[in-house]
Amino acid sequence: MLKLRRINSKKKINKIRILLATILLTTFWLGITGPIEGQALGNSTQHIKVVVKKGDTLWNIAEKYGPAEQDIRKTIYEIKIMNKVEDLLQPGDVLIIPQTE
Structure with a gap:
């Protein structure tokens, strides 16, 4: 009887482990394949990539490549959030810039 309880207990533990692994993998997968900022809200926004050059600032990049309206x-x-940057840009950085259709 004691062996039967141990076997049932091990089966329950294995089921819990499988359930937890499934939850973790699903959460990880959703984090990787989740929508880009703006798309989650249903906005029709396209994005372009811009390589930062010496002397570029967020202001002049936003002014040159951002939506005029x-x-x-x-x-x-939006540039800061999408690219996880603050104010300091380095030449060669690649930024994603929103473009409204």
Whole structure:
């Protein structure tokens, strides 16, 4: 009887492990394949990639490549969020810039 309890206990533990592994893998997969900022809200936004050159600032990049109809401060904010950057840019950095259709 004691062996039977141990076997049932091991089966339950294995089922719990499989369930936890499935939850973790699903969460990881959703994190990788999740939508880009803006697309989650259903906005029709395209993105372009811009390579930072010496002397570039977020302001002049947003002004040059950002949507003309949008407040430049909002564009800068979106660039910061999408690229996980602050104010300091290095030549050679690649930024994703939102483009409204």
